Amino acid sequence: xxxxxxxxxxxxxxxxxxxxxxxxxxxxxxxxxxxxxxxxxxxxxxxxxxxxxxxxxxxxxxxxxxxxxxxxxxxxxxxxxxxxxxxxxxxxxxxxxxxxxxxxxxxxxxxxxxxxxxxxxxxxxxxxxxxxxxxxxxxxxxxxxxxxxxxxxxxxxxxxxxxxxxxxxxxxxxxxxxxxxxxxxxxxxxxxxxxxxxxxxxxxxxxxxxxxxxxxxxxxxxxxxxxxxxxxxxxxxxxxxxxxxxx
Numbered sequence: 001x002x003x004x005x006x007x008x009x010x011x012x013x014x015x016x017x018x019x020x021x022x023x024x025x026x027x028x029x030x031x032x033x034x035x036x037x038x039x040x041x042x043x044x045x046x047x048x049x050x051x052x053x054x055x056x057x058x059x060x061x062x063x064x065x066x067x068x069x070x071x072x073x074x075x076x077x078x079x080x081x082x083x084x085x086x087x088x089x090x091x092x093x094x095x096x097x098x099x100x101x102x103x104x105x106x107x108x109x110x111x112x113x114x115x116x117x118x119x120x121x122x123x124x125x126x127x128x129x130x131x132x133x134x135x136x137x138x139x140x141x142x143x144x145x146x147x148x149x150x151x152x153x154x155x156x157x158x159x160x161x162x163x164x165x166x167x168x169x170x171x172x173x174x175x176x177x178x179x180x181x182x183x184x185x186x187x188x189x190x191x192x193x194x195x196x197x198x199x200x201x202x203x204x205x206x207x208x209x210x211x212x213x214x215x216x217x218x219x220x221x222x223x224x225x226x227x228x229x230x231x232x233x234x235x236x237x238x239x240x241x242x243x244x245x246x247x
Contacts, residue, residue, distance in 0.1 A: 072101075080092070084119065088167060094108055119172055123174050127155065129154055130185070145197040147235060218238050
């Protein structure tokens with residue numbers, strides 16, 4: 001018994017905490033994840049200090065910091081907006097979004113489980129169809145009224161988001177829905193403005209509706225054409241043409 005005490009010595013607090021001498025828990029298993037500094041900390045101050053050191057070290061990963069950073073999601077969306085506008089949704093891999101945003105690829109999936117979720121978030125959060133009850137109209141001047149409408153498309157979005165909106169109309173339902181709302185708002189404004197500009201034509205609702213729909217279609221086509229090719233259609237010429245057709 002004396003030889004045994006001399007051979008093993010008095011168990012340290014950490015050895016006692018792990019049942020050394022009773023259950024024979026291997027110290028390799030107890031300390032396998034600890035650094036030499038943490039090992040010494042455990043021998044000097046007990047198991048509590050050693051585990052605290054391990055937890056502090058394991059909580060220093062960049063992923064943890066990035067996931068808790070409120071600006072991380074914004075950086076991901078900023079990168080996706082730039083890439084989708086430049087090369088298109090289908091041609092942009094998630095890894096490229098992560099690289100431009102400066103985050104691990106897995107963190108992109110933390111916020112957006114699928115790549116399409118990034119596009120949906122961009123459309124929902126960065127495009128807004130302005131729905132205003134009042135419309136400016138010049139009595140007796142249908143062409144001038146439509147020209148004013150043409151210069152103020154009721155869409156709040158950056159040039160990049162406008163490009164994405166028109167380019168990816170066939171990619172996801174949310175993009176088509178946003179374009180549909182935009183088209184509906186332009187038609188509503190044009191019809192209301194024409195009714196104010198041409199009060200004598202209010203009885204001919206069918207013609208005003210066709211004129212409003214045509215005006216909206218030309219505006220949306222012009223916007224799409226401008227985003228994709230840089231070419232413009234003169235809105236004043238379109239307004240004059242529609243006003244002349246209405247008489």
